[in-house]
Amino acid sequence: MEAIKTALIAGGSGLIGKQLTKVLKERGYRVYKLSRNARKQGHVQWDPRTKQVDEKYLSRIHVIINLAGANIGDRNWTSSRKQELISSRVESTIFLSELAAKMPKLVYYVGASGVNCYDVHQAKVFQEEDEYGPDFLSTLVRDWENASDHFQGICPYMKLRIAMVLSNRGGSLNAMKRPVFFGLGAPLGSGNQYHPWIHMDDLCRLILFGMDHQLEGTYNAVADCDTNRNMMKGIAKYMHRPFFLPAVPSGIIKFFLGERSMLVLSDLRVSNDKIKQTGFEFKFNKLNKALKALFSK
Numbered sequence: 001m002e003a004i005k006t007a008l009i010a011g012g013s014g015l016i017g018k019q020l021t022k023v024l025k026e027r028g029y030r031v032y033k034l035s036r037n038a039r040k041q042g043h044v045q046w047d048p049r050t051k052q053v054d055e056k057y058l059s060r061i062h063v064i065i066n067l068a069g070a071n072i073g074d075r076n077w078t079s080s081r082k083q084e085l086i087s088s089r090v091e092s093t094i095f096l097s098e099l100a101a102k103m104p105k106l107v108y109y110v111g112a113s114g115v116n117c118y119d120v121h122q123a124k125v126f127q128e129e130d131e132y133g134p135d136f137l138s139t140l141v142r143d144w145e146n147a148s149d150h151f152q153g154i155c156p157y158m159k160l161r162i163a164m165v166l167s168n169r170g171g172s173l174n175a176m177k178r179p180v181f182f183g184l185g186a187p188l189g190s191g192n193q194y195h196p197w198i199h200m201d202d203l204c205r206l207i208l209f210g211m212d213h214q215l216e217g218t219y220n221a222v223a224d225c226d227t228n229r230n231m232m233k234g235i236a237k238y239m240h241r242p243f244f245l246p247a248v249p250s251g252i253i254k255f256f257l258g259e260r261s262m263l264v265l266s267d268l269r270v271s272n273d274k275i276k277q278t279g280f281e282f283k284f285n286k287l288n289k290a291l292k293a294l295f296s297k
């Protein structure tokens with residue numbers, strides 16, 4: 001088999017895409033990023049809505065990593081925003097599968113997906129084969145993953161149900177750091193709800209592991225699950241800030257975030273047995289270890 005050498009990252013300008021680009025380049029890959037706003041070198045212009053793309057690089061691509069999608073956490077979920085969250089993922093995934101016909105060297109596809117797809121009303125540790133939940137995010141993930149299935153018959157592909165990515169360059173950790181910085185660190189809601197998480201380095205390693213081993217199927221990309229209280233407390237510890245305030249009541253969080261509050265209030269525990277059974281080992285498998293590494297940089 002021809003060695004994988006050129007990667008195309010859809011949505012490569014985002015939080016995960018930037019770090020993944022760095023890691024892939026360190027491994028000797030040539031990386032192109034599909035962006036709706038391609039201004040930098042290595043960025044390739046596309047618009048999945050109108051199905052337009054600068055085609056000149058497509059024949060070089062060996063692997064696609066699809067991270068494109070409007071940001072889930074940064075705006076209220078109005079009905080038009082919900083439509084955008086879904087269509088920006090589904091349309092871009094289907095468009096990529098159509099572009100695959102112009103990629104004679106394509107050997108592998110990685111489709112991002114999210115771990116918030118299970119029925120959080122059931123108190124259990126979820127496995128990949130469990131049913132999708134009934135809420136908005138679960139439906140989004142279902143449609144997104146169904147779109148990734150358009151790669152069936154084109155090349156081997158993996159769907160990664162990504163947990164909250166811990167990174168010191170943005171994302172959820174930054175949002176949690178903000179109140180702690182001002183001495184306002186506190187658990188959110190009961191504080192007892194579990195959040196699945198993964199360190200950015202492990203996520204990038206996992207994507208490379210999938211490419212190297214041509215893993216197929218759906219995998220939870222989750223290092224561990226910890227309570228909101230433990231996460232907030234851990235962050236306060238490494239920021240050398242106090243942590244004594246009472247928990248912020250769920251009602252207040254729901255008032256400000258609306259339906260989006262489920263991102264912080266849902267109690268979700270997810271298994272990583274399936275990915276570990278492939279031989280993948282998490283470098284940051286405990287919250288304390290992950291936070292220590294992130295705050296030491």
Ligand SMILES: NC(=O)c1ccc[n+]([C@@H]2O[C@H](COP(=O)([O-])OP(=O)(O)OC[C@H]3O[C@@H](n4cnc5c(N)ncnc54)[C@H](OP(=O)(O)O)[C@@H]3O)[C@@H](O)[C@H]2O)c1
Nearest residue numbers: 011013014015016035036067068069070088112162164165
């Ligand atoms: N970060 C996390 O904690 C986390 C957890 C679970 C799942 N995920 C999923 O993993 C993927 C990457 O995450 P990320 O944190 O790197 O996201 P991000 O920083 O928001 O970046 C996503 C990228 O998608 C592109 N994009 C934005 N709106 C779009 C639209 N309407 N149509 C097409 N493309 C659009 C943007 O690229 P251009 O503006 O250059 O086109 C953007 O750089 C996302 O799909 C996200 O839902 C992330």
